[in-house]
Amino acid sequence: MILPPATLGMLGGGQLGRFFVSAAHEMGYKVWVLDPDPASPAGQLADRHLVAGYEDYAALDQLAAECAAVSTEFENVPAGTLDYLAKFIPVHPSAAAVAVCQNRIAEKTFLADNGLPHGPFAAIHSDEDVAAANAGLFPGVLKVARFGYDGKGQARVASREEALAAFHKFNREACVLEKLLPLDYEVSVVLARSESGAVRAFPTAENRHRHGILDVTIAPAHASACLADNAQHVAEQIAEKLGYIGTLGVEFFVTRGELVVNEMAPRPHNSGHHTLDACVISQYEQQVRALAGLPLGEARQHSAAVMVNLLGELWYEGGTHEGKYREPDWSVLHAVPGLRLHLYGKHHARPGRKMGHFTVIGDDPAAVLERALAARAAIG
Ligand code: ADP
Ligand code: MG
Numbered sequence: 001m002i003l004p005p006a007t008l009g010m011l012g013g014g015q016l017g018r019f020f021v022s023a024a025h026e027m028g029y030k031v032w033v034l035d036p037d038p039a040s041p042a043g044q045l046a047d048r049h050l051v052a053g054y055e056d057y058a059a060l061d062q063l064a065a066e067c068a069a070v071s072t073e074f075e076n077v078p079a080g081t082l083d084y085l086a087k088f089i090p091v092h093p094s095a096a097a098v099a100v101c102q103n104r105i106a107e108k109t110f111l112a113d114n115g116l117p118h119g120p121f122a123a124i125h126s127d128e129d130v131a132a133a134n135a136g137l138f139p140g141v142l143k144v145a146r147f148g149y150d151g152k153g154q155a156r157v158a159s160r161e162e163a164l165a166a167f168h169k170f171n172r173e174a175c176v177l178e179k180l181l182p183l184d185y186e187v188s189v190v191l192a193r194s195e196s197g198a199v200r201a202f203p204t205a206e207n208r209h210r211h212g213i214l215d216v217t218i219a220p221a222h223a224s225a226c227l228a229d230n231a232q233h234v235a236e237q238i239a240e241k242l243g244y245i246g247t248l249g250v251e252f253f254v255t256r257g258e259l260v261v262n263e264m265a266p267r268p269h270n271s272g273h274h275t276l277d278a279c280v281i282s283q284y285e286q287q288v289r290a291l292a293g294l295p296l297g298e299a300r301q302h303s304a305a306v307m308v309n310l311l312g313e314l315w316y317e318g319g320t321h322e323g324k325y326r327e328p329d330w331s332v333l334h335a336v337p338g339l340r341l342h343l344y345g346k347h348h349a350r351p352g353r354k355m356g357h358f359t360v361i362g363d364d365p366a367a368v369l370e371r372a373l374a375a376r377a378a379i380g
Contacts, residue, residue: 002068002292004028007047009063009070009089011054011081013040015344015354016268016284017073019276021045023284029292032067034059041344042073054081064088071246071291073267075102076147092195092245092291093266100242101266104145104176111261114241116234119253119260124175130164137179142166145174150352151212156180181255186262187221187228188251189235190272192286192296193244199236200286200299202279204228205271207251213352216376217271217307218369219278223254230259238264247272247287270309270354277340277359278305303338303361306372310356314380315349325349328379336375338362 002008008024010017013035021031021042033046036053043049048066052059054077063070069090072082075098082095100106111118122133124142142163144153155166163177186209191201206221207214221228235250238261242248249269251262272283281289281297289296310328317323333341343356360372 001294005030006068006292007032007066008288008291009034009067009085010042010046010073011035011070011077012073013037013042013046013049014073015041016270017042018045018344019268019273019282019284020071020073020287023282024288027285027288029288032063034063039347041346044345054078057084060084069291071267071287072098075266090291093248094243094245097242097244098266101264102146104143104148104263105174106145107264108176110241111238114237116237116241117258117260119181119255119262120179122177124163124167124177126172127164127167130160130167130177133160133163133177135160137177138163139180141178141180142170142175143178144170145176150214150354151209154212181253181260184254184257185223186251186253187223187231187259188217188249188269188271189231190247190249190269190275190283191232191235191239192247192283192290192299193239194290194296195245195293197240198296199239200296201232201235202272202275202283202299203301204231205274207271211352213311213354214270214309216309216372217274217305218365219271219274219305219307220301220365222365227254227257227259234259234261246290247283270357271307273342273357274305274307274359274361275299275301276342278303278361304363304365304368305359305361306369307357307359308372308376309354310343310358310379311351312349312353312355313351314355316351319380321351330379332378333358333375336360336371338368338371339375 007030018041030047032048034050079095079099105123157163186207203220205219208216249265253260268283275282313319362368
């Protein structure tokens, strides 16, 4: 077990890393963050912020010398970086697990190989692959295999011709072609798994997206108990098959009543933010615990919760780029009972950029949802 006042390392300085730093500090650890952005949200809180790229081996050597173990908060850390650090200190999740989650082809192949539910897809490496794709995949979605997020690097394609055009627009980078599924709704499971194989899953949550970006998370999900349990079970199988250690997010589609895995995130997940306010132990503290080899905490959710993402457009009058830039009036939110506001300390708001979120908690799920949506309407 790694115990305070040890120093933990975090690769990535975004908001997920920032909450990890806070959780680790609460528990008495020090944290070093590696992120090339000098203004990164996690770097601001870290005991030391190494402003360096993920393949800067001098910085990695410093991290390995100071930290007792290292984790990551975003899936695009080069697997080689994780492998390199693992020569000196424990790295959780492992390079192998992250490599599966950071490439949509590897991810879908992993699901298929392990008999886990996934939608129809084809790996696209060349024009010939587009020509050979099963006609049943149209209408579909073409997604770049790597570095896509918040709906970026995706194109809806009605036909083979459109898929070819989109593949060229993506500079013939490796892609997956997925069938466009009719979605009843979307859910996710966030869980933590320890080195001993113990798993603690948070209750299944329901996610609503806007323009491809998560907008609102409702937790627990309104889904049937059977579907919610099944989602947890699938997420646990994924964690086991990956030999996963740390906090893992699994996104699902519910299509015609059936659960299908959409994608996995080898880190805490946006749809688990509410665990900060509505669960005994948050997804971030679980990440600290799993990394440090402590027993996992209780994932029980003590209150109904609704989380609302605050995107950069909120900083522009009228919600568009043309509007005047100004700070939203936060006092409106602070007046709402059961609401907690979390801002990430990002210096500049761009439309679509995740700047903060709020969570409303309470006893009655319907009332919580109503209050959260009213609060969003009032601030927007
Ligand atoms: P990201 O990495 O941007 O989160 P996702 O693959 O999760 O990418 O896609 C973002 C959202 O787009 C999904 O949550 C879903 O709402 C929609 N979407 C993606 N793929 C499909 C699909 N095959 N069928 C229907 N909707 C989809
Ligand atoms: Mg997604």
